[in-house]
Amino acid sequence: MALVSAKEMLTKAKAGKYAVGQFNINNLEWTKSILLTAQELQSPVILGVSEGAGKYMCGYKTIVGMVKGMIEELNITVPVALHLDHGSFEGAKACINAGFSSIMFDGSHYPIEENIAKTTQLVNACDILGISLEAEVGSIGGEEDGVVGAGECADPAECKAVADLGVTMLAAGIGNIHGKYPENWAGLSFETLDAIQKETGDMPLVLHGGTGIPEDMIKKAISLGVAKINVNTECQLSFADATRKYVEAGKDLEGKGFDPRKLLAPGAEAIKATVKEKMELFGSVGKA
Numbered sequence: 330m331a332l333v334s335a336k337e338m339l340t341k342a343k344a345g346k347y348a349v350g351q352f353n354i355n356n357l358e359w360t361k362s363i364l365l366t367a368q369e370l371q372s373p374v375i376l377g378v379s380e381g382a383g384k385y386m387c388g389y390k391t392i393v394g395m396v397k398g399m400i401e402e403l404n405i406t407v408p409v410a411l412h413l414d415h416g417s418f419e420g421a422k423a424c425i426n427a428g429f430s431s432i433m434f435d436g437s438h439y440p441i442e443e444n445i446a447k448t449t450q451l452v453n454a455c456d457i458l459g460i461s462l463e464a465e466v467g468s469i470g471g472e473e474d475g476v477v478g479a480g481e482c483a484d485p486a487e488c489k490a491v492a493d494l495g496v497t498m499l500a501a502g503i504g505n506i507h508g509k510y511p512e513n514w515a516g517l518s519f520e521t522l523d524a525i526q527k528e529t530g531d532m533p534l535v536l537h538g539g540t541g542i543p544e545d546m547i548k549k550a551i552s553l554g555v556a557k558i559n560v561n562t563e564c565q566l567s568f569a570d571a572t573r574k575y576v577e578a579g580k581d582l583e584g585k586g587f588d589p590r591k592l593l594a595p596g597a598e599a600i601k602a603t604v605k606e607k608m609e610l611f612g613s614v615g616k617a
Contacts, residue, residue: 330400332393332430335410335461335557336497338373339533342556347612348536348547351375352604353414353561355382357395358593359568362600364399367407370605372613374407375431377414377559378424389413389427397428407617410461414559418447425454433463433500441466441487445494452495463535463557464491467502482521489528498557500535501525503550508562510541517546519553526554533557539607540566547610558611564603571599 335349342349354360354376367374376396383389396411412431413424421434434451436444448464455462467483483501492499503525504518526534533556539547540563547558575595608614 330406330409332397332400332411332428333408334459334497335375335412335431335463338375338408338410339461339498339556340531341616342373342613343531343533343554345612345616346551347616348551348556348558349373349375349613349616350539350604350607350611351377351412351414351557351559352564352607353377353379353382353559354386354392354396355565356386358597359564359600360396360399361403362597363604364403364405364409366601366604366608367409367617368403368405370608370614371407371617372608372615373409373617374608375410375412375557377412377561378429379414380416380420383413383420383424389424389429393428412461412463415465418451421451422454425458425460429460431461431463431497433465435465435500437465437467437502441484441490445490448491448496449494455497456495461497463498463500464494464496465500465502466491482518483525485521485524485528488525492529492532496532498533498535499525499529500537503536505536505538505542507538508540510538517542517550519549522550522553522555529554535559539563544610551612558607560603560607563607564600567599567603568596571595 338349352363386392410431411429415435416433421432424432436447466488488501503521534554535557536550536555537559539558539560
C-alpha cells in the first residue's frame with residue numbers, strides 16, 4: 330500500500346469516537362516496530378517526523394524512501410501517513426517536495442494573522458497534491474526542536490478562523506505539554522476543548538504530548554473530538570530503558586563488542602509494546 334493522506338483515517342476516527350496514534354520515528358528500528366505493530370493490530374497509523382529527526386536521518390527524501398521500502402518489503406496493508414511534526418513554513422514545503430503524505434505547519438508562535446496567512450498558502454498547495462495539513466493554535470508546552478511553549482490554552486475563536494481555512498486537522502493547546510508532565514500539572518482543560526469542538530464542528534482535533542496523560546483524560550479528550558494523539562517521549566523512554574538494561578546485563582560481548590542488531594533489538598521490542606498499548610487505549614485496533 331502507498332503512503333496516504335491522514336484525512337480519511339481521521340475523519341473516520343472522529344466519527345467513530347476513537348483516535349489514530351501518531352508515533353514519531355527516529356531510525357529504522359523505530360519505523361519497523363511501529364509499522365509491524367500497526368499491521369498486527371490492523372490499525373491505521375501516522376509516522377511523525379520532526380525537523381530534527383529529519384536531519385538526523387539524512388533528510389526527508391531518505392525518510393520517504395525508507396518508509397516506502399518498508400511498506401513494500403514488510404507487506405504493510407494498513408493505512409500509513411508520513412507526517413511532518415511541528416514543521417516550519419520552509420520545512421513544510423521541503424516535505425511536500427520530498428513526498429510526505431501529510432504535514433504540520435506550526436504557526437502557533439506567530440501572531441494569529443501571520444499564522445493564518447502562512448497556513449493559507451499551504452492549504453492551497455496541499456489541496457492540489459492531496460496532502461493532509463495540520464495547523465496549530467495556542468502553543469503546546471515543553472520543547473519541540475528548540476521551540477518552547479508554556480502550554481497556554483488556545484482561543485476557540487482563533488481555532489475557528491484557522492479551521493475555516495480548510496486544514497485537515499487542528500492541534501489546539503489545552504494545557505498539554507511535550508515531554509514528562511510535572512507533578513503540579515493542572516491537567517487538560519476540557520472546557521477549552523469542548524468550546525473548540527463547538528466552534529470547529531467536524532474538524533478532527535489533535536492532542537500533542539500524549540505521553541503521561543492519564544487514561545481517563547485521554548478517553549474524555551477523544552469523546553470531545555480528538556481524533557489524533559501524538560506519542561513520542563514514551564517511546565523514547567521505553568527504547569532507552571530496554572537498551573540500557575541490555576547493555577548493563579553485559580550480553581553479546583564475546584570479546585568483540587556489541588552486535589548493533591542485537592543491541593537495538595530489545596529497544597525495538599519495547600517500542601512495539603508501547604505502540605500496542607497506546608493503540609488499544611486510543612481505540613484504533615481493527616479500524617484499518
